[in-house]
Amino acid sequence: MGRIVLDKISKSFGDVEVIPPLDLAINDGEFTVFVGPSGCGKSTLLRLIAGLEDSSGGHIRIDHEDATHVPPAKRGLAMVFQSYALYPHMSVRKNIAFPLKMAKMDKAEIDRRVEGAASVLNLTDYLDRRPGQLSGGQRQRVAIGRAIVREPSAFLFDEPLSNLDAALRVGMRLEISELHKRLKTTMIYVTHDQVEAMTMADKIVVLQAGVIEQVGSPLELYRAPRNVFVAGFIGSPKMNLLSGPEIADYNAHTIGTRPEHIAISQTEGVWEGTVGVSEHLGSDTFVHVKCAAFPEPLTVRVRGELDLSYGSTVFLTPDPEHLHRFDAQGLRFA
């Protein structure tokens, strides 16, 4: 079991309130991602759940038990840190065995669990090495191994992939998702990378300045962002957010249209603009178009390859079916 409920939880450092009272429920077995720009309080929220920070108010319940004042080790949670936080003076075997040793488990059982975790994570050949002799990806796997052996009720990941290079990151992302499918244990994952959030999460929690902006599945957030912040944060490339007299016909303060929901034509369309930089990915082409009506260039996503010369005139038409409309407060309305 691993159901975690935050009830009016808050955190202040001195006079600065980093997390105003907040409610959130994370269901058993769910892969929840906290995402938001740096400084939005997502790591603090994770540390509150872990027990590494004391809350300033409210309650944390883990499996229906009040865990607000329970020390970190007694919460039944395991954490993987951004810096891996391996014990540099211990071998991989001792690193993974450490939580079991602390739990005073007998040696045969410790060996069995360590071997098990090592085989799941392809670390069997490295068990007698020190962390300093491993690559970044292997270190991260050791950190995950140390978390797995405890058979926790939930895993907490604090930006675990941000120290890895791009190629490794994609690989580890898949490994963690795979692990979740296999273990079916609750996982809470903190990242500032919305691609990680979209690809891994069952549920995304978007945070800004300690406030939850929206909670939902990746596609819910993608299809129906609740406000301008979520609309701009979720999706890559970003949604085009337009305002001004040019959109008066749409009866909205701001309209949003995703790059794949704009048609581009050289002959006719709603907005006229000139072609800026085109990014060719092979599978897609991202064309940046400068329109006189809007201060920011619009991004248009075209399937496959499209060759438009820099500076040429084009016309853009948003797909009315997929138009997002926001009021003056930045909130979505139908």
Added chain:
Amino acid sequence: MARSVTTRRKTLNTLFAWAVGLLIFFPILWTILTSFKTEAQAISDPPVFLFFDWTLENYAAVQERSNYMRFLWNSVIIAGGSTLLGLIIAIPAAWSMAFVPSRHTKDILLWMLSTKMLPAVGVLYPIYLIFIRMGLLDTKTGLVVVLMLINLPIIVWMLYTYFKEIPGEILEAARMDGATLKEEILYVLTPMAIPGIASTLLLNVILAWNEAFWTLNLTAAKAAPLTAFIASYSSPEGLFYAKLSAASTMAIAPILILGWFSQKQLVSGLTFGAVK
């Protein structure tokens, strides 16, 4: 761009460094040389440097007159004991200052260091009276406690500097892994800080070994360490230079050997954190 240094400049620098080194070492060298001279040669004018009749008679005389091994043993107990006791107190203190600092941690650290600026003689009278009251005068226990207290600020400061360099996340990981505070310090922090603890230990053994003010004032015969052994050979008239030198050489030999073999550890300890 790297600064270019000519060979001539390098040679000059090396020579200068050696000259400074020899200048600092000269009194020790002179003491060692004098210990092998006769009393007459020791005070001859002009002084003789290397060409004299080498003799071991001073060492024999010193051995005959006093029990070197007893002083040595007292020094070992006092220096070792005060350092170990200091570490036992300083490790948890430095841990709390490095990892759970309060608003006043920096002030406390500075205040601790400021006690080193106080002239020791300023507190001699009260400490002497306390020692008499508690029956600690001329006991090893008393000296272990006093020298531990004298060096505690330095031990705490050195360990604090080392602990500050250890990433807090590793200790948090230990906490998540179920380690109690004691286990966290014992299994994670201390092994990681071994190089730092080792240099702190060495430096403090040396400081305690060489400490003369308290050891001379608070001991008489039973607990007297090697500093008192040297002092017993000095006389206001300046006679018996050779025997005094022999006693000094015997007193500094153990710590000189210890220092020689651990110089790498000591230097890295003293410059720790200065460069990254």
